[in-house]
């Protein structure tokens with residue numbers, strides 16, 4: 423579903439992502455882990471269209487999407503959720519979900535004047551869909567609550583719900599467990615598994631919570647110093663001495679590679 427081919431991202435002389443290649447299989451829940459500064463978020467930003475790579479290519483379902491902006495990727499079914507949930511805090515939970523779908527006739531003045539029936543029908547379809555999403559996620563009881571009043575975990579569930587409003591194909595989850603209590607974390611994990619199983623969503627997950635990675639992700643890809651160190655089943659990854667060294671024994675500043683090292687032909 424996602425192919426990252428020899429992607430490099432340089433900030434000045436610093437290689438945050440360094441000739442990185444990896445694949446996320448269609449229908450998988452693939453984890454991306456690695457020590458602080460390994461380049462995970464930068465790679466996510468590139469895949470999600472927030473940054474263009476310095477070099478390399480991104481394919482989405484076989485099509486070259488390198489450098490396409492986030493809204494163009496959204497139109498192709500790729501969505502990202504954030505470490506910090508981006509809800510509209512002064513709107514209700516249902517209204518937050520209803521904001522997501524594109525091409526709502528009600529947004530166009532001409533439609534509102536000339537085809538008021540179509541606008542009303544579309545709005546009631548979108549509202550119905552929002553209610554189904556809230557039922558699926560088991561948060562129907564907060565549908566009329568202002569989103570700003572939700573707990574951190576409920577906001578993450580709402581973020582997941584937003585992906586369901588447009589029937590996403592691939593969802594990038596960015597540290598979705600951060601700041602979420604264990605009960606809601608279980609709900610999140612259950613819902614991610616159900617979206618994967620019942621709707622065929624592909625997930626690509628950055629996560630520091632190893633418990634969540636172990637429960638959800640197979641395979642797990644380990645990044646260090648801007649590129650892929652290894653990948654496989656979490657049980658094997660956790661026994662891998664090179665991975666343990668990268669987490670606990672490596673340079674705390676992450677990638678020390680500079681353009682001068684590259685010029686000199688040094689290994690990353």
Ligand SMILES: Nc1ncnc2c1ncn2[C@@H]1O[C@H](COP(=O)(O)OP(=O)(O)OP(=O)(O)O)[C@@H](O)[C@H]1O
Pocket residue numbers: 433436437438456457458459460461462463464465675676677
């Ligand atoms: N805009 C930027 N300008 C300069 N350096 C940057 C920029 N963004 C990231 N970096 C550097 O690139 C390296 C990789 O950062 P990145 O945030 O991608 O790592 P990460 O693996 O996501 O780390 P963490 O797990 O701590 O979030 C870091 O050393 C970071 O300081």
